[in-house]
Amino acid sequence: MDEIVIAGHSLGAMHVVSLVAQVLAREPKFGTRIPIRLLTLGSTTAKFALHPAGTRLRAAARKVHAAPAVGWAEFQARDDIVSFYKVNPVTLGHAGNADGRRRPFVRQITIRGLLTPKTYARFRFDVMRLHCQFFLANDRKAPYDFYAFICAPVTFDEMVRQIDGPMAIFAPDGALIPLAYRQATAVGGAADTSAATAAAKPAAPSTARVKAGGTRQNPKRRQNPKSRRRTRP
Numbered sequence: 001m002d003e004i005v006i007a008g009h010s011l012g013a014m015h016v017v018s019l020v021a022q023v024l025a026r027e028p029k030f031g032t033r034i035p036i037r038l039l040t041l042g043s044t045t046a047k048f049a050l051h052p053a054g055t056r057l058r059a060a061a062r063k064v065h066a067a068p069a070v071g072w073a074e075f076q077a078r079d080d081i082v083s084f085y086k087v088n089p090v091t092l093g094h095a096g097n098a099d100g101r102r103r104p105f106v107r108q109i110t111i112r113g114l115l116t117p118k119t120y121a122r123f124r125f126d127v128m129r130l131h132c133q134f135f136l137a138n139d140r141k142a143p144y145d146f147y148a149f150i151c152a153p154v155t156f157d158e159m160v161r162q163i164d165g166p167m168a169i170f171a172p173d174g175a176l177i178p179l180a181y182r183q184a185t186a187v188g189g190a191a192d193t194s195a196a197t198a199a200a201k202p203a204a205p206s207t208a209r210v211k212a213g214g215t216r217q218n219p220k221r222r223q224n225p226k227s228r229r230r231t232r233p
Helices: 011-026 055-065 117-123 127-135 146-151 156-161 179-184 193-200
Strands: 004-009 036-041 070-077 105-109
Touching: 004 011, 004 127, 004 146, 011 036, 011 055, 011 070, 036 146, 036 156, 055 070, 070 127, 070 156, 105 156, 146 156
Parallel strands: 004 036, 036 070, 070 105
Antiparallel strands: none
């Protein structure tokens, strides 16, 4: 077995974190033999953990966070008003932007980007339907795809660290993109997407000219001596 991915959506995110915390309490080496990865989607854990009586939930999140053998990624969506956008499920503070060096690795997506304009217009006021899109099939290719994270023939870690998600893993014809290119575009890898794209593009030839004094001058902006205004005597 390559790895085990445990996914939880909405209230289920709270349950899977509590479950893994209980297993770690009984078996501290959980995840060292077979990689264990936790995927939480559209989590509503904060509405319970922020309550004064949510001590057990806060402790469970800290325990999973402290387990180095258990990977944890959380996906949140700005247009999902049911969940808590940009809230760190452990600290309950601001999650910040995607940073692969942090645990858990919090990624932000948009539900609108997973659907065609027609489908989104149909469900835009159905908040629970949009909330459930986290575990439903996409209408179009997007950086987030639940079934790609669960079923793709690459590791969970590689998939979630790709800024473009499965679009950086699979070519348009469905073939796997070479590993070297995938590593260059992963968060925390050799470079991020923007840097890798810039490195892959050849430098555009410069149209500037260097004068004798070393100052660059664009030839298009040179003035025609005949067109210069004459000063009145």
